[in-house]
Amino acid sequence: MNPTKKKIVGLAPDHAQNFYGRDIVSVMQFSRDDLDYIVGVADEMRSIVKRVGATDLLKGYVLANLFYEPSTRTSSSFIAAMERLGGMVIPIHGVQYSSVSKGESLPDTIRTLECYADVIVLRHPEVGASEVAARYASKPIISAGDGVGEHPTQGLLDLYTIQSELGTIDGLHVAMVGDLKNGRTVHSLARLLRLYDTRLTFVSPEILRLPEAIKQQMIEAGRPVAETSAVEQVIDTVDVLYVTRVQKERFADLREYEAVKDAYEITPDLMARAREHMALMHPLPRVGEIHYDVDDDPRAAYFRQMENGMYVRMALLAAVLGKA
Amino acid sequence: MNPTKKKIVGLAPDHAQNFYGRDIVSVMQFSRDDLDYIVGVADEMRSIVKRVGATDLLKGYVLANLFYEPSTRTSSSFIAAMERLGGMVIPIHGVQYSSVSKGESLPDTIRTLECYADVIVLRHPEVGASEVAARYASKPIISAGDGVGEHPTQGLLDLYTIQSELGTIDGLHVAMVGDLKNGRTVHSLARLLRLYDTRLTFVSPEILRLPEAIKQQMIEAGRPVAETSAVEQVIDTVDVLYVTRVQKERFADLREYEAVKDAYEITPDLMARAREHMALMHPLPRVGEIHYDVDDDPRAAYFRQMENGMYVRMALLAAVLGKA
Amino acid sequence: MNPTKKKIVGLAPDHAQNFYGRDIVSVMQFSRDDLDYIVGVADEMRSIVKRVGATDLLKGYVLANLFYEPSTRTSSSFIAAMERLGGMVIPIHGVQYSSVSKGESLPDTIRTLECYADVIVLRHPEVGASEVAARYASKPIISAGDGVGEHPTQGLLDLYTIQSELGTIDGLHVAMVGDLKNGRTVHSLARLLRLYDTRLTFVSPEILRLPEAIKQQMIEAGRPVAETSAVEQVIDTVDVLYVTRVQKERFADLREYEAVKDAYEITPDLMARAREHMALMHPLPRVGEIHYDVDDDPRAAYFRQMENGMYVRMALLAAVLGKA
Numbered sequence: 001m002n003p004t005k006k007k008i009v010g011l012a013p014d015h016a017q018n019f020y021g022r023d024i025v026s027v028m029q030f031s032r033d034d035l036d037y038i039v040g041v042a043d044e045m046r047s048i049v050k051r052v053g054a055t056d057l058l059k060g061y062v063l064a065n066l067f068y069e070p071s072t073r074t075s076s077s078f079i080a081a082m083e084r085l086g087g088m089v090i091p092i093h094g095v096q097y098s099s100v101s102k103g104e105s106l107p108d109t110i111r112t113l114e115c116y117a118d119v120i121v122l123r124h125p126e127v128g129a130s131e132v133a134a135r136y137a138s139k140p141i142i143s144a145g146d147g148v149g150e151h152p153t154q155g156l157l158d159l160y161t162i163q164s165e166l167g168t169i170d171g172l173h174v175a176m177v178g179d180l181k182n183g184r185t186v187h188s189l190a191r192l193l194r195l196y197d198t199r200l201t202f203v204s205p206e207i208l209r210l211p212e213a214i215k216q217q218m219i220e221a222g223r224p225v226a227e228t229s230a231v232e233q234v235i236d237t238v239d240v241l242y243v244t245r246v247q248k249e250r251f252a253d254l255r256e257y258e259a260v261k262d263a264y265e266i267t268p269d270l271m272a273r274a275r276e277h278m279a280l281m282h283p284l285p286r287v288g289e290i291h292y293d294v295d296d297d298p299r300a301a302y303f304r305q306m307e308n309g310m311y312v313r314m315a316l317l318a319a320v321l322g323k324a
Numbered sequence: 325m326n327p328t329k330k331k332i333v334g335l336a337p338d339h340a341q342n343f344y345g346r347d348i349v350s351v352m353q354f355s356r357d358d359l360d361y362i363v364g365v366a367d368e369m370r371s372i373v374k375r376v377g378a379t380d381l382l383k384g385y386v387l388a389n390l391f392y393e394p395s396t397r398t399s400s401s402f403i404a405a406m407e408r409l410g411g412m413v414i415p416i417h418g419v420q421y422s423s424v425s426k427g428e429s430l431p432d433t434i435r436t437l438e439c440y441a442d443v444i445v446l447r448h449p450e451v452g453a454s455e456v457a458a459r460y461a462s463k464p465i466i467s468a469g470d471g472v473g474e475h476p477t478q479g480l481l482d483l484y485t486i487q488s489e490l491g492t493i494d495g496l497h498v499a500m501v502g503d504l505k506n507g508r509t510v511h512s513l514a515r516l517l518r519l520y521d522t523r524l525t526f527v528s529p530e531i532l533r534l535p536e537a538i539k540q541q542m543i544e545a546g547r548p549v550a551e552t553s554a555v556e557q558v559i560d561t562v563d564v565l566y567v568t569r570v571q572k573e574r575f576a577d578l579r580e581y582e583a584v585k586d587a588y589e590i591t592p593d594l595m596a597r598a599r600e601h602m603a604l605m606h607p608l609p610r611v612g613e614i615h616y617d618v619d620d621d622p623r624a625a626y627f628r629q630m631e632n633g634m635y636v637r638m639a640l641l642a643a644v645l646g647k648a
Numbered sequence: 649m650n651p652t653k654k655k656i657v658g659l660a661p662d663h664a665q666n667f668y669g670r671d672i673v674s675v676m677q678f679s680r681d682d683l684d685y686i687v688g689v690a691d692e693m694r695s696i697v698k699r700v701g702a703t704d705l706l707k708g709y710v711l712a713n714l715f716y717e718p719s720t721r722t723s724s725s726f727i728a729a730m731e732r733l734g735g736m737v738i739p740i741h742g743v744q745y746s747s748v749s750k751g752e753s754l755p756d757t758i759r760t761l762e763c764y765a766d767v768i769v770l771r772h773p774e775v776g777a778s779e780v781a782a783r784y785a786s787k788p789i790i791s792a793g794d795g796v797g798e799h800p801t802q803g804l805l806d807l808y809t810i811q812s813e814l815g816t817i818d819g820l821h822v823a824m825v826g827d828l829k830n831g832r833t834v835h836s837l838a839r840l841l842r843l844y845d846t847r848l849t850f851v852s853p854e855i856l857r858l859p860e861a862i863k864q865q866m867i868e869a870g871r872p873v874a875e876t877s878a879v880e881q882v883i884d885t886v887d888v889l890y891v892t893r894v895q896k897e898r899f900a901d902l903r904e905y906e907a908v909k910d911a912y913e914i915t916p917d918l919m920a921r922a923r924e925h926m927a928l929m930h931p932l933p934r935v936g937e938i939h940y941d942v943d944d945d946p947r948a949a950y951f952r953q954m955e956n957g958m959y960v961r962m963a964l965l966a967a968v969l970g971k972a
Contacts, residue, residue, distance in 0.1 A: 053384030053442070054412075060701030062728055073436055076414045080386055080440035083412035088702075088731035090724045091415060091739060104933035107940075112721055112932060115955035116728035118701070284436060285428035292431075307439035377708030377766070378736075397760055400738045404710055404764035407736035415739060608760060609752035616755075631763035 019319035023134035024142040027155045027188045032195045035159060041315035041324045042160050042308070049084055049311065057323050058087035064117035066092045066109075067144070068124045073284065073306070074144050074153075078121045081313035085323075090117055107136035114139040119321060122146070140320040142313075148184055153316060154283060155188030157309040162240055164308060165279035165301050170197040175234040177203040177264060178244035178289065180210040185283040186244055187214055194221035201226045201234050205260045208250065231264060235273050241266070242281045243289050266290045271297055281305055343643035347458035347465040351479045351512045356519045359483060365639035365648045366484050366632070373408055373635065381647050382411035388441035390416045390433075391468070392448045397608065397630070398468050398477075402445045405637035409647075414441060431460040438463040443645060446470070464644035466637075472508055477640060478607060479512030481633040486564055488632060489603035489625050494521040499558040501527040501588060502568035502613065504534040509607040510568055511538055518545035525550045525558050529584045532574065555588060559597050565590070566605045567613050590614045595621055605629055667967035671782035672790040675803045675836045680843045683807060689963035689972045690808050690956070697732055697959070705971050706735035712765035714740045714757075715792070716772045721932065721954070722792050722801075726769045729961035733971075738765055755784040762787040767969060770794070788968035790961075796832055801964060802931060803836030805957040810888055812956060813927035813949050818845040823882045825851040825912060826892035826937065828858040833931040834892055835862055842869035849874045849882050853908045856898065879912060883921050889914070890929045891937050914938045919945055929953055 018034075030038075048055050063082040067075050070093065082089050090113075106124070110133045113120055122133050123144040130143035130150065145151040162169050174193060176186045180202050190210070193200060194217055202210045202225070209227065218225045228234065235241070243266055251257035266280065271294055274280075279301040282290055286302075294300050318324040343361075354362075372379050387406040391399050394417065406413050414437075430448070434457045437444055446457050447468040454467035454474070469475035486493050498517060500510045504526050514534070517524065518541055526534045526549070533551065542549045552558065559565070567590055575581035590604065595618055598604075603625040606614055610626075618624050642648040666682075678686075696703050711730040715723050718741065727737050738761075754772070758781045761768055770781050771792040778791035778798070793799035810817050822841060824834045828850050838858070841848060842865055850858045850873070857875065866873045876882065883889070891914055899905035914928065919942055922928075927949040930938055934950075942948050966972040 053386075060732075062702075062731055064724065070418070072416055072433070076388065076416060076437060076440050079414045080412075083386055083414075084384075088728075090727045090731075092720055092724060094418065094718070094742065104935070108933060109720070111951050112954050113724060115951060116724050116958050285432060287428070303435050303439060306436045310440050377710075394742070396740055396757070400712065400740060400761060400764050403738045404736075407710055407738075408708075418742065609756060611752070627759050627763060630760045634764050 017322075019316075019324065020322035021140060022320055023130075023137075023140055024152055024316055024320065025130040025134050026143075026150050027152045027191045029152075030192070030195075035156075035192065035195065038156060038312065038315050038319065039160050039163050041319060042311040043164075045084075045311040045314040045318075046308075049314075054084040054086060056086035057318055058082065058085040058321060061085075061087040061119070061321055062090060062117045063087055063317065064090045064092060064113040064120045066113060066120055066122050068122075068129075070094075071123055071144070074123065074309075075121075077306075077309045078142075078144065078313050078317075081310050081317055084310070085314055085317060087317070106132055110137050110141070119317060142316060142320065145184070148182060151184050151188055153309070153313055154185050155192050156316070157305065157312040158185065158189045158242070158281065158283070159192050160312050161281060161301060161305045161308045162279065165304070166239055166277070169193070172196075172239040173199045173201070173234075173237055174240040174242065175201040175203055175231075175238040176210075176242045176244070177231055177266075179208045179246045179250060180204040180244070181208045182247070182250065183244040186210070186242065189242065190214055191217060194218050194223055199224045199226075201228060201238070203228050203231055203234060203264075205229060205246075205256075208246065208260075231266070231270065232273075235270055236275070238278060239275070240279050240281060241274070243286075244283065245285075245287060245289055261288065264289060266294055268293050268297070271299065274299065341646075343640075343648065344646035345464060346644055347454075347461075347467075348476055348640055348644065349454040349458050349465065349467045350474050351476045351515045353476075354516070354519075359480075359516065359519065362480060362636065362639050362643065363484050363487050365643060366635040367488075369408075369635040369638040369642075370632075373638075378408040378410060380410035381642055382406065382409040382645060385409075385411040385443070385645055386414060386441045387411055387641065388414045388416060388437040388444045390437060390444055390446050392446075392453075394418075395447055395468070398447065398633075399445075401630075401633045402466075402468065402637050402641075405634050405641055408634070409638055409641060411641070430456055434461050434465070443641060466640060466644065469508070472506060475508050475512055477633070477637055478509050479516050480640070481629065481636040482509065482513045482566070482605065482607070483516050484636050485605060485625060485629040485632045486603065489628070490563055490601070493517070496520075496563040497523045497525070497558075497561055498564040498566065499525040499527055499555075499562040500534075500566045500568070501555055501590075503532045503570045503574060504528045504568070505532045506571070506574065507568040510534070510566065513566065514538055515541060518542050518547055523548045523550075525552060525562070527552050527555055527558060527588075529553060529570075529580075532570065532584075555590070555594065556597075559594055560599070562602060563599065564603050564605060565598070567610075568607060569609075569611060569613055585612065588613060590618055592617050592621070595623065598623065665970075667964075667972065668970035669788060670968055671778075671785075671788055672800055672964055672968065673778040673782050674791075674798050675800045675839045677800075678840070678843075683804075683840065683843060686804060686960065686963050686967065687808050687811050689967060690959040691812075693959040693962040693966075694956075697962075702732040702734060704734035705966055706730065706733040706969060709733075709735040709767070709969055710738060710765045711735055711965065712738045712740060712761040712768045714761060714768055714770050716770075716777075718742075719771055719792070722771065722957075723769075725954075725957045726790075726792065726961050726965075729958050729965055732958070733962055733965060735965070754780055758785050758789070767965060790964060790968065793832070796830060799832050799836055801957070801961055802833050803840050804964070805953065805960040806833065806837045806890070806929065806931070807840050808960050809929060809949060809953045809956045810927065813952070814887055814925070817841070820844075820887040821847045821849070821882075821885055822888040822890065823849040823851055823879075823886045824858075824890045824892070825879055825914075827856045827894045827898060828852040828892075829856045830895070830898065831892040834858070834890065837890065838862055839865060842866050842871055847872045847874075849876060849886070851876050851879055851882060851912075853877060853894075853904075856894065856908075879914070879918065880921075883918055884923070886922070886926060888927050888929060889922070891934075892931060893933075893935060893937055909936065912937060914942055916941050916945070919947065922947065 127147040127149035134141040282302040451471040451473035453470040606626040775795040775797035777794040930950040
């Protein structure tokens with residue numbers, strides 16, 4: 001452990017300057033003010049990129065982009081974010097074949113990389129790896145997902161997308177669809193939404209229900225929660241339909257999987273029954289959950305959602321380096 | 325498909341401004357004027373690099389360098405090209421192990437990457453992949469080769485090298501040697517040369533002759549075409565000798581391969597019979613087709629050809645981003 | 649071979665301007681003046697990074713970072729070094745799956761990459777690969793280790809760390825511990841230290857003694873050399889304790905390995921007997937040679953040693969490009 005490290009993982013309510021030097025490892029670390037702040041900075045980042053493509057805000061700063069498992073989408077998004085901020089990147093992928101295969105511990109790898117870089121983005125297959133990294137690092141760690149655990153920047157970009165698509169988060173009816181048991185993106189987003197005045201409906205087959213612990217967090221926060229097995233029951237009232245992948249491997253009986261797969265596919269017919277002003281979201285990649293014919297629907301927000309990922313990550317990088 | 329996409333893949337004869345926002349997916353899309361234009365811009369790029377190493381022409385722009393199969397040479401060339409233009413790169417290699425392995429479609433991957441990048445370079449093992457990518461993308465796609473199909477930037481750098489080595493392309497006798505049946509680089513170059521007043525001789529074993537369709541394109545364009553099995557027949561009259569690899573796998577009878585291999589090796593002895601002012605080219609990598617003792621011959625143009633690849637790719641990147 | 653190449657691998661005593669255009673392939677190429685010069689430039693680099701993070705010294709220059717075998721630590725260090733100098737990087741990893749697998753020779757790969765880049769860093773599994781690369785390249789080659797052969801930049805960073813930790817190199821007692829037979833880092837450092845007024849003790853099990861040839865180089869240079877099997881014998885008199893990994897694979901009898909492993913572990917108890925002002929070094933990664941509880945000891949210099957690697961590589965990159 002690094003004795004000179006002075007930071008605390010959790011963020012104080014005094015949000016603005018408090019991001020400086022902090023780690024981003026869990027959606028639970030944010031207050032409502034923190035979230036409002038990041039959403040605001042992300043908006044500024046979008047306006048900069050739209051106008052001039054890039055800034056020199058992080059000129060002279062280096063990001064170590066450390067991916068222990070591949071994730072083209074997330075790693076590309078962080079690389080682009082750092083580069084559009086004028087910073088530089090050390091891309092480290094397929095790391096399993098290197099020092100690590102020589103048996104090095106994660107803390108040693110992290111403490112080595114912070115010798116070269118100013119901030120470390122970490123994707124790791126094991127739950128809790130980001131917290132371990134954060135404990136040993138004196139530079140900020142941003143989790144890019146650890147196992148079935150947290151994926152906080154995904155939660156933040158989803159939140160920012162709702163705000164950006166609908167102009168507000170409070171007062172909305174959000175439905176989450178698909179594998180709610182194993183999908184870490186729905187867990188992260190649900191936890192963030194508990195800080196907003198939202199109504200949540202969880203749509204999934206019986207065997208893929210949201211874990212009880214997360215449902216309890218929502219209820220304790222005073223949020224109305226409902227569960228159903230049919231998308232049809234919510235399609236005409238939702239402001240946000242957040243769809244996730246249902247993986248074949250989760251089912252013992254393959255016929256059951258096929259039935260669920262078909263029942264949860266979002267089609268143009270289904271979208272015809274949805275509100276005129278709503279957002280259809282998906283963390284991507286999709287494998288059949290949303291029909292390609294829906295892509296041209298102006299309510300299909302998933303590619304804008306991808307783009308928002310870059311703005312949110314720009315905001316976080318700038319914030320933890322004290323340059324937001 | 326992206327409904328907001330307004331571009332057309334083919335280039336209009338109004339070449340200069342017409343590259344802006346276009347895809348580069350086939351050598352057949354270029355007019356003679358287009359080629360003259362790119363050759364001219366490549367020349368400017370070379371002069372910039374020779375004088376000052378790099379420019380800020382593409383400062384603030386991001387290239388996604390998406391390679392579904394490895395190609396050190398081509399990917400390095402594009403990375404260097406973008407960097408020397410002041411732009412930034414998202415390097416994406418070994419992508420098969422990521423989103424794609426989760427079953428994502430190429431259009432979805434492309435539409436995700438264009439959320440982060442301003443231009444996408446795509447190398448893909450399947451014929452036609454670049455055209456598919458171009459159809460769905462709203463940002464420019466530059467093909468870096470798709471299967472045994474097209475490799476348009478290789479054709480352009482070969483053309484530029486001929487111009488650069490000999491000061492002209494019109495009026496030349498160009499001989500292509502080796503596996504003309506399967507070699508996509510000869511296909512691309514031959515197609516480009518049909519727009520110039522060139523005489524072409526195709527030198528290969530019987531079983532590796534140029535496909536009839538490409539030969540017809542040359543003849544229809546009014547270009548004299550000859551075929552032979554012996555390099556000796558052309559060595560003293562060619563202005564350009566373009567050598568390609570003969571792959572062992574193409575032969576059922578291994579003795580036949582060994583005979584061909586030896587018959588087509590370019591040696592100092594053979595070069596002694598060539599013109600004083602001519603260019604020996606090879607797309608590289610070579611595996612014995614050109615003897616190492618030829619490397620010091622001033623007519624050995626293959627490493628300059630490599631370098632020209634960077635200038636041509638700089639020209640294309642600048643052109644499709646409207647900054648040439 | 650490149651006929652236009654004018655440089656010589658060895659460095660003349662006229663050290664300052666003599667780095668320009670040279671290769672860095674062996675610790676034996678340096679004079680004492682060369683070393684003093686690089687240590688001085690590395691110090692300047694550190695002060696730049698500490699003050700402002702980065703410079704524009706190598707703006708417009710491109711580094712090809714060519715790793716034929718993975719080494720996260722070394723490759724990240726070179727990438728960060730080049731980026732903090734304002735230069736650009738072509739990262740080439742997992743290259744075995746590309747041109748090389750098509751049978752291309754190392755000289756051809758090198759001569760291709762120098763078409764795109766201004767300097768090449770090469771990590772290769774075969775002894776002597778760097779010398780071969782240097783012979784064919786007209787741009788500078790910096791070895792990042794070739795097989796069990798040399799790893800010159802590691803030697804230089806170790807030397808710089810001793811200077812930086814203790815304010816001098818002359819007059820010190822340096823002990824090297826562990827697998828001295830196979831460890832190329834101890835070989836490189838020992839050879840560099842022969843140019844300084846140092847006393848060396850080599851601590852290892854019988855079967856892992858320093859090769860006789862290297863011991864002879866020390867003795868010929870007039871340096872006092874001692875050998876022992878017990879760390880306890882030197883712990884209270886050393887100024888530098890340089891620890892390396894003992895690999896299980898080296899032992900026929902596994903019980904022997906376990907005994908050695910325990911005998912050579914550096915613990916807080918052992919450090920309690922060391923001088924107050926000394927430096928505990930390790931090239932990392934470690935796998936149990938230094939107990940984690942030692943990390944907080946101010947004499948534990950190994951992470952600063954990592955950081956110094958970046959400064960030394962910045963110094964070398966700037967020097968061979970004539971910008972130091």
